[in-house]
Amino acid sequence: MGEGVKATLARPIQLADEVAKQCGAAKCFRSECAELKARADKIAALLRQAARADLYDRPAARIIAGAAQALAKASSLAARCASGHPRLRRFFTLSPAAGFPRTVTLLDTALEDVAWLLRISSPHPGADDDDGDGDGDLRGLPNIAQNEPILFLIWDHVARLHTGGLAARADSAANLASLARDSQHFAKLIIEEDGVPPLLRLLKEGTDEGQEAAARALGLLGCDAESVEKLVHAGVCSVFATALKEPPMRVQAAVADAIATLTDQSTTCQELFAQNNAVRYLVGHLASGTIQEHSRYSVGSSTSKNSAAASQPMTSLHSVVLAKTLSMRHGGDRDTSSTDDPPRMSNGSKADQDAKRNQMQSVVQSAMAAKTKTNGSLVQHFRPQLGTSGSSGRGAREVEDPETKAHLKAMAAKALWKLARNHLDVCKSITDSRALLCFAVLLEKGDGGMGTWVQHFSAMAIMEICRVAEHSLGLRQSAFKPSSPAAKAVVDQLLHIVSKGDFDDLLLPCITALGCLARTFTASETRMIAPLVVLLDEREPLVTKEAVVALTKFSCTENHLHVNHCKAIVDNGGARHLVQLVYLGDEVQIEALILLCYIALHVPESEGLAQAGVLAVLLWASKQAHMVQDMRVEVLLPDAKGRLELFQSRAGSCYHCQEEEDQCNQASRAQRRHLEAVAVVVTVVVAKDELQRGRSRSWHRSSEDAASGCVERRRRH
Known part of the structure; x- marks a missing residue:
């Protein structure tokens, strides 16, 4: 109980004593005054008991104010009865008899509210029993909450979070989560009524069910940016980061989901979660059971010095990781002071460390030997124990069911997706770890059909990282350099999904990611153009638009290989599709016209542009008011039209089509004969x-x- 609530109790206690004293000295209406005195004595006793108790501040302030108001009216009525008016004066004054019923009702209401306040603020017998709920059902409806019953429900559940047993607290947290899910108004009421601190305490100290319910409730309370700010000030970021380190996995999954929800509503959480190592713990959960070598937080960004190991064919993503690890082990260039290594829980002796190192080397060598015997296909003979970077031990994970494991991976991928959005430092932290390789594996294999969204969340996370890398040269050079195995694996999976062309939850983010990586490909890497051009031919409008935007990033002037990419687009029949989109594509007309302008600027001498009639399209587009109003079109269209007219106007207006030229010549000869x-x-x-x-x-x-x-x-x- 706060000092402000204790200070407010002094006044109603004094009023209760004063009412009892005045009623005892009453000279008229003594029977009615006796009723007032009995109620005033009870209220005074309850108020003194409340002064010694730890009250729930939010309802206490309202209830004490209502009790003080009722006692003030009773004191005024009792003072008139104790003054003893003369007989003649009674005829000229109002009789207090009419005010007694209403005053008694007010005192009864205040008495019930104070009793309810004491009841919810005090532990009950059996409240500390973890096997049952000692609080029972809801402990009465206070009169002060008659007009807003939801407020009473919130008060009751928050009070049970303070004073109830572990089972009762878990049940109250689940009920608060349900209320927050139903309405944003209820979620804001829970925050205003100080429901966040007991939920955070339950997340740190409760049972598995209680921790899971508390995590879900806290995630649902972040319904808007203002609510998230209040949660951040309450310390939710550090508590969530701590919860990611400890089992069980279903609690960690609920915390990861809550992190994604809070980060989606406010960008303030991104930096705070990054400072509390939440990214590291999430990557640890994502990598566990996904890639074979996951004893370190980072895959390692240094270039391999073992050319023999590097020359071996990489037939799977697992072999990529093992070959990378082998090259680092045998190259002798491992930096023991690297910041990528996770902090260890305990420092063992030197002999123990040497034994562990020799054991890991023997494990890697045996795995590579098995890989050689099977002609490059890696056979998994072991499952190393998890490290301490946000992961529980092997035994704790072994007992979990596959569905829970898959759900945790999905929630970890979702949280990393939200954390990486427009945040360079978080993206660097993710790409410096093994997360890119994990995303590639999850895109390839999914979650084993456990009904989660791990592939979709992985694709969205890759898309956000690529969007940041598009505008960051340092991130492109470190994370998506051509020699990086993780980058190759990611690009291969993106191309595989785009080549299939199935319109699902993966296609759009993969198209966007390829477009954002347009400046990272070498001149010899042209395999990504053809699948994108295929998507221009009579596909869904969203798919067509994303494909056009991606191809624009390949052909724009900022891309140093724009000439090569433009030629590849034309060679794969892209000009013909773009002409149709400019004429008939309502939603992609502008984007298709911009791409055509870039192609006309960079390869105006192309025969494919002449055969597709691009010059006629540009001439037509220059006369369309809704097209030339776009600033990009206004800048590009005149130059593109001028370049095409310069290179493709040698045979007059009929040069663009040989058939039209022959028809014109035949018409001219017939006209001369006529x-x-x-x-x-x-x-x-x-x-x-x-x-x-x-x-x-x-x-x-x-x-x-x-x-x-x-x-x-x-x-x-």
Whole structure:
């Protein structure tokens, strides 16, 4: 109980004593005053008992304020009865008889509320019994919570978290988790009513069921950024990180799920969880049982010095890890002071350390010998004991069922996905460990059909890491260099999923990840273009858009191999698909046009662009108002159109299609023949007309001569 609550108890205790004293000296309505005195004495006794108890502060403040208000009204009524008015004055004053029933009701309500407060704030017999619930059902409904019963439920469960037994606390935590899941308003009420500290205490000290319920409840309480901030100030990050180190696995899975939920709501948690080594513990859970060599936190980023081991074919992801470990062991370049090594729980003697080192060397050598005998296929003969980086011992994991193990891996992958989002330091911490290789293995094999989302969460985690690496040269050079086995394994799995092209939860993040890694591939690495181009042909709009965006990252000017990638896109028939998308793709018109502009800028002399009619598409797009309004199109389109006109305008507008050119030539020849025939006809008609006109003139001339001769002869006669 806080000092503020103790200070508020002084006033109602004084009022209760004053009411009892005044009622004892009453000169009128003595029977009614006796009832007031009896209730005031009971309230005073309960208030003194509350002063010695450890009260639940939130309901205590409301209940004590209500009791003080009821006692103040009773004191005013008792003072009038104790003053002793004269007979004549009674006729001119209000009689207190009408106020007694209401005052008694108020005192009864305050009495019940104070009794309820003491009842929920005090341990009950059997509360410390772990085998049963000594508290029973809900311990009555206080009158103060009649208008809001949910508030009473929250008070009761939070009080049981303070005073109940382990079983009762686990049940209350589960009930609070259910309330928080139903409504964000209920979740905020739980935080406001100080429900977070007892949940954190239960997560540290409770039974397995109680810890799991507390972890789920704390994750559900982070319904928005404001709520997460309150949880962070309460110390939830350090408690979660500590819980990730200790079994059982179902508690660790619930904690990992809660970490993912809190990180998704607020970016403040990312740095705090990273400072508390949560990333290390999550990677430890992800690697356990996923890759064969997991005694160290890091796979090791140094380049192998053993060329013989490096030249052996890597037929599986497990062999990649073992070969890497063998090269590090035999190369003699292992740095014992490396920060990648996890802190050890205890320091044994030198003889014990040498024995462990020799045992590990013999294990690796035997595994490599088995690999050689089976022509490169690794046979798993052992399962080394887990280290101390966020993992429980081998015995604790052996007793867990496969479904729980798969669920823990899925939740660990989900938490790493959320933690890696737009956070460079977390991504470096993940890539410096063996997490990338674990993600590749989980993408390949899944969770064994246990009904979890481990493949989807692994793909999303890879996508977020690749998004950060796209804008970080250091991360690209350290995590996705071409010689890295983990990077090769990840790229192989991404290409495998994209090549299948099945529209599921894995396809979109894998396409995005490949696009973000566009600047990490070498000039000879062109196998990722063809699967992306195939996705442009009559696929789902989301898939087509992601494929176009990924190909744009390969062909943009910032990519130093943009010319090679643009040629590969055209050679695989991408120009024809992009022309159709610009004309008909409503949702991807702009993105397809931008990709076409990049290709036209970098390979304008390509015959494939001419055959696809890209210049006509760019000319058409330049007249579309909704396209040219985009800033990217406004910058790229004029230059792309100018480059195509420069390289592809030698044969006029009909150059782009040989069939159209032949048709135009045939039309020209037919038109010339038609004009020649028309000219001949016109010439014949004109000649005939001239001939007729000549004959007519000669006849008229002879007629005139004959007529003039007749006239002359008549004149003579």
